[in-house]
Amino acid sequence: MGKPTGFLEIERVKDSYEPVAQRLTHYREFVPALSDDKAKLQGARCMDCGIPFCNNGCPVNNVIPDFNDLVYHQDWKTALDVLHSTNNFPEFTGRVCPAPCEAACTLGINDDPVGIKSIERSIIDKGWENGWVLPQIASVKTGKKVAVVGSGPAGLAAAQQLARAGHAVTVFEKNAAVGGLLRYGIPDFKLEQSVIDRRLAQLKAEGILFKTNTIVGSKDIPAGIVCDAQTVITPAELDAEFDAVILAGGAEVPRDLPVAGRELKGVHYALELLIAQNKQVAGGAANPIHAAGKHVVVIGGGDTGSDCVGTSNRHGAASVTQLELMPQPPEQENKPLVWPYWPVKMRTSSSHEEGADRDFAVQTQAFVGENGVLKAVQLVRLAWQDGKPTPIAGSEFELPADLVFLAMGFTHPVASILDAFGVEKDARGNAKATTEGQACYQTNVAKVFAAGDMRRGQSLIVWAIREGRQAAREVDQFLMGKTVLPR
Template sequence: MGKATGFLEFPRQNEGYEAPEKRVRHYKEFVLALDDQAAKLQGARCMDCGIPFCNNGCPVNNIIPDFNDLVYRQDWKSAIEVLHSTNNFPEFTGRICPAPCEAACTLGINDEPVGIKSIEHAIIDKAWEEGWVEPQVPAHKTGKTVAVVGSGPAGMAAAQQLARVGHDVTLFEKNDRIGGLLRYGIPDFKLEKTLIDRRMAQMQAEGVTFRTGVLVGSDNMPAGIVNDAREVVSAQSLLDQFDAVLLTGGSEVPRDLPVPGRELKGVHYALEFLIPQNKEVAGDGKNPIRADGKHVIVIGGGDTGSDCVGTSNRHGAASVTQFELLPQPPESENKPLVWPYWPIKLRTSSSHEEGCERDWSVATKALTGENGKVTGLTAVRVEWKDGRMQEVAGSEFTLKADLVLLAMGFTNPVGSVLEAFGVDRDARQNAKAATEGEQAYATNVPKVFAAGDMRRGQSLVVWAIREGRQAARTVDAYLMGHSELPR
């Protein structure tokens, strides 16, 4: 490493934020990225630990010590080449990945880990500014055709990899814009959509064809799933037209809350609130679900719930309360016990800092209303013993609620797509496909493959990119007999 003692000399420096009172007035990104000098010092903290656990902590196996060292040496162009060798879209992961690599950092055993995510963010932003991100047009075309169904990060990564080795790739999306939950699930204040648009331009130059508003399978969509399809294409037509089909849709079926009052107006799945808001920011008309002046309750303590909190604050909610069924995690993890694995600890997002009451070990008993509209929520405190939840006697309480958002995660992908192709499903109703061996990501149906949340279940953007890249290699090998794509 360029600075062998850097971890002893320089403290961790986190990226900054615009003040909450300012950022809640807009939907732009508000993270203050590290400048060149701060990124250099952060790269200097990488400690030449011998066994870089961060590489395995990262699902795409980013070559982290190498690009840390290159940033320390201010060789930014080499840094982006190393970063792009494993990650198609570091501008996405550098913004919204929870950074399991940092949890695995050796320095994190007894100190603050290296700010790997902030370095990644700095590298890719400089690369775009300097014009180093260019289309990688294949030297020759193979004559093979591939349909990729679902344009989230898994589909985008797979489509780009396959196009770069010369296949004719068509990426299908049921909604009106490419990007999946990157486009519509994640608010603009966390990920501005111009980042997706410029990657799309690169992919088009590389030979990817985008078809939006096309639903593959049937128009039988479960409740809570936004569907802008103008056209329905049968599974058989794709099998007839393409040499291979890769299914990369998301895990979109939301977990419901079966309690009395669920049918009241003002009770919505999280994405019924977030997707129209992203469309509003894009200029597609007003979000019909408003939090202005309302008492908002968000049920679910994860990232989607946090996004509901941030969006409600930007609407001007009177109050925002977030419930979590599980107990409150410890403020700091037990590092000797959990390192290098992802720790359970209290995580406070930027949205929480903008204004939110949080409560743990709370179960919703009923929703109450007047004239068909929700007006309140009845809950009870619970305790966990031997992995089982028990209600605490006499702990019921009620809260005023004008808008209730259900952000309790997603159970499985849309079944109609898998049914249309005849793909077998696992016990969790995801597409059944292994991830190892020559048949990795292959389903039971000849020339049909599956990757991302559709195969894995609800997961992270970085895992979707990993699976998209790996599936692309398998598809390429299936078509050509071998593959030079990285795994």
């Protein structure tokens, strides 16, 4: 605890944003890292609790009080070592994680919590700037080969851990570039692709092989999922070549809205917009969906919806409205009731601040069009009682809409991939594998493991990293009869 009275004397150091008018002209990140002095002040607010709830609030169990104290003392190199001991990719979580650790911060009971996320980002950014993030190449090779299907955060974390344990790892990715939704689902104004590329260079230097444009199982995938694959590899081929397989392909099937007019031109899944935009920013073809001068309606109130708002504003949309089925949450959570758990409260993202109307407790009844082209959305207001919605008679209304983006989350992994392996699914359609007791992360199929959203369903990047690390440990144990990897 660098400064015992710091939490009494120092206010939370808030992130600074580039002005709205300026950042709407580009797709670069616009939240600068904290200066050393500000990071020191932020770290000084940590109370070094006897029971640091932030550690358990963080899915990867970051050793938060320790690196806070090290930042306060400006020992950045050791802070980086502590951070990397639990988190393979803090540059991702330090930018786009919602920070459940901060919701669990003890100081947050009656004050603003410590800005753990901004400290984490400051540590890793300084590590890259100073050349401290180097390949960790295994000194002894085991002779074992592992295939990882999917190159999102779960697959990358598993691959890195296994490579460092001495195994030969090959990652298969169905799209043209590595990163999964890190690459294609998160706009560059939140996570620039160069941030992903520099970490991939480290993984490649550690001996990990990447095979892109390659799908495992079958190209029979649902609508709304982008697939660049030119090559199909069968599970039998993987079984013959590899000693273990980790399925980490994510939960990609988007939730649809099957109401009248769904087929109209102008109604899209959110990722149809976001993936094409990220490809354009990376130097690819122009996004075929463009919101310039159009009335945009985003259905779904989460992060993906917010990303559609920010992207539409950068296109120059005439208006952007984001709709949410649930009632508007309170501005401030009931802390005595919910702490240290993730609270339900009103959250306003930087994209919302750039310009958007938000409406709550509304349900879409139909999409309205002319000559097959979307023109409006028919809606009705809802009354919520005992957790159940009821349409309010006479509350129907209509919004003009040239584009609608469905951002209502994802339901489960692509079934054809799991079916090709013969992997049992749980009630939600995810790969069935336990994380407790014996045979953790193992499916019903010999030497086939599952991790990340493909196993647990739609979740956070930080949960994917946790599952990738833990699955890697179980695979190492499976292959070697013991493991040197942390859980």
